[in-house]
Amino acid sequence: MIRAYLRAGGDVGVRNYVAVMPTVACANDVAERIADGIQGARPLLHHQGCGQLLPDLIQIERILIGLATNGNVGGAILVSLGCEGVKVDRVHAAIQQTGRPVARVNIQELGGSRRAVRRGREACRDLVARCRRMRREAVRLDRLVVGVKCGASDMTSGLASNPAVGTMVDALVAGGGTVIVGETTEFLGAEHLLTRRAVTPKVARAIRRITKAMQERALAAGGDMLGGQPSQGNIQGGITTIEEKSLGAVSKAGTAKIQGVLEYAERPAGPGLYLMDGPGFEPQALTGLAAGGAQVLVFSTGRGAPQGFPLAPVVKVSGNPTTCRQLRAHIDVDVSEVLTRGSALPAAGQRILDAVCATASGKVTRAERAGYDRTLDIYTRSPFV
Amino acid sequence: MRHTREPSLLVIDPKDNVAVALRDLAPGAEVILTVRGRVRRISVLDPIPVNHKLAIARIRSGAAVVKYGEAIGEATTAIRAGSHVHIHNLQSRRVRPRKRQAAPRSHGGSA
Numbered sequence: 001m002i003r004a005y006l007r008a009g010g011d012v013g014v015r016n017y018v019a020v021m022p023t024v025a026c027a028n029d030v031a032e033r034i035a036d037g038i039q040g041a042r043p044l045l046h047h048q049g050c051g052q053l054l055p056d057l058i059q060i061e062r063i064l065i066g067l068a069t070n071g072n073v074g075g076a077i078l079v080s081l082g083c084e085g086v087k088v089d090r091v092h093a094a095i096q097q098t099g100r101p102v103a104r105v106n107i108q109e110l111g112g113s114r115r116a117v118r119r120g121r122e123a124c125r126d127l128v129a130r131c132r133r134m135r136r137e138a139v140r141l142d143r144l145v146v147g148v149k150c151g152a153s154d155m156t157s158g159l160a161s162n163p164a165v166g167t168m169v170d171a172l173v174a175g176g177g178t179v180i181v182g183e184t185t186e187f188l189g190a191e192h193l194l195t196r197r198a199v200t201p202k203v204a205r206a207i208r209r210i211t212k213a214m215q216e217r218a219l220a221a222g223g224d225m226l227g228g229q230p231s232q233g234n235i236q237g238g239i240t241t242i243e244e245k246s247l248g249a250v251s252k253a254g255t256a257k258i259q260g261v262l263e264y265a266e267r268p269a270g271p272g273l274y275l276m277d278g279p280g281f282e283p284q285a286l287t288g289l290a291a292g293g294a295q296v297l298v299f300s301t302g303r304g305a306p307q308g309f310p311l312a313p314v315v316k317v318s319g320n321p322t323t324c325r326q327l328r329a330h331i332d333v334d335v336s337e338v339l340t341r342g343s344a345l346p347a348a349g350q351r352i353l354d355a356v357c358a359t360a361s362g363k364v365t366r367a368e369r370a371g372y373d374r375t376l377d378i379y380t381r382s383p384f385v
Numbered sequence: 386m387r388h389t390r391e392p393s394l395l396v397i398d399p400k401d402n403v404a405v406a407l408r409d410l411a412p413g414a415e416v417i418l419t420v421r422g423r424v425r426r427i428s429v430l431d432p433i434p435v436n437h438k439l440a441i442a443r444i445r446s447g448a449a450v451v452k453y454g455e456a457i458g459e460a461t462t463a464i465r466a467g468s469h470v471h472i473h474n475l476q477s478r479r480v481r482p483r484k485r486q487a488a489p490r491s492h493g494g495s496a
Contacts, residue, residue, distance in 0.1 A: 155436045159436065163453070189480070193455050229480070237436055238434065238435075238436040238438060240438070240457070240471050240472050240477075241457050241476070241477035241479070241480075242477055243457045243458055243479055244452060244453075244457035244458070247452065247453040247455055251453055342392030342395060342407065
């Protein structure tokens with residue numbers, strides 16, 4: 001059991017934030033000032049929302065809706081310039097449908113930034129007060145959606161932190177929970193192994209489709225995701241084949257059956273393990289997971305990636321003893337004993353699960369304590385126009 | 386060899402036929418590992434740099450080399466237990482390597 005907030009739509013939240021969301025980058029300054037100094041208000045600054053092609057604008061709307069309706073959000077403010085490409089009415093209506101209070105601030109209509117900031121701060125204080133009246137209640141762990149990611153990887157990632165996270169994923173899924181693993185780039189080279197774990201041939205085809213599309217996009221842009229893999233550095237480190245490298249990366253997804261392949265920022269339809277099509281770049285990957293409903297993010301790192309995320313706590317796991325010592329202030333779970341003492345992976349996985357439960361019930365993560373958790377980035381595919 | 390309590394090998398999955406050296410191992414060293422509750426002793430045949438793979442069972446030429454419980458490629462020659470398993474005796478089934486120079490024996494480096 002965890003202690004979490006119950007939302008009107010049946011979702012649960014492990015944090016109770018007011019999301020202050022610019023609908024376009026041009027409104028970032030106002031959104032930042034609206035949230036400034038108000039505890040519980042989170043400005044979700046980004047660089048999108050206009051001058052983009054329609055498929056990207058629709059994707060941005062989907063992501064703004066997904067973030068605002070994440071279980072960790074108790075109320076939202078849409079901060080609009082007034083002439084952006086994103087359809088603010090559509091975003092507003094979709095958030096309202098979930099029963100969440102949502103306010104709007106339009107900089108052009110209100111007559112400029114000062115008035116918009118004043119109006120926004122009034123709305124923000126009101127929403128924060130409403131959030132404060134909510135109390136945590138005991139809910140089952142399987143109500144959580146956990147997002148999994150790795151970054152700043154090294155040899156210890158594939159040997160300790162990723163497989164340890166994988167045993168945690170298996171435990172969550174066996175208990176009826178929901179886990180999303182992103183980063184299509186990492187599936188390359190291991191897709192034939194992932195497809196065997198798909199629940200249906202359709203899901204297997206989707207895994208092949210997204211990895212092929214990722215590789216083709218890379219080739220079209222003059223890159224090659226498989227060429228020269230594993231790298232000389234990998235080979236020196238002991239990795240021989242692309243299968244081995246990819247298995248080290250996808251070992252964080254455990255061994256459970258794969259229920260489905262999600263679009264970037266898409267919500268899973270039911271419990272179990274899901275793959276999400278999306279980039280590996282950390283701020284974009286975390287945004288996709290949180291917009292897909294993940295209330296807790298588990299992040300495996302070798303060299304030490306300190307950043308959190310504005311809306312969801314990020315539990316940092318490392319198996320590198322040097323990183324765990326040098327970046328102690330940024331690592332929540334040290335699993336380096338897997339490599340230094342040969343400790344069993346399931347025991348390390350259990351400690352990660354315990355940390356996820358404590359974090360879900362309100363324990364502050366290292367990234368939250370450090371305030372190193374403000375960056376968000378929306379993944380888009382087409383050029384700006 | 387001096388016996389220490391610190392284990393020298395990591396076996397990630399019980400199905401694996403290779404283990405990962407947790408420190409540099411020298412030929413002639415004897416390593417002890419426990420798989421599925423069974424304690425086994427293996428004599429190290431080659432120098433094994435830290436994080437590199439060591440065969441913990443005999444692997445026939447053409448057979449799968451298994452790590453993470455999955456095939457990471459196939460043996461290009463027969464491999465005896467205790468041997469170093471790397472680019473000289475293991476190749477991908479997914480991407481056939483072009484000509485490649487032998488990897489330097491130094492270790493470390495990032496993913």
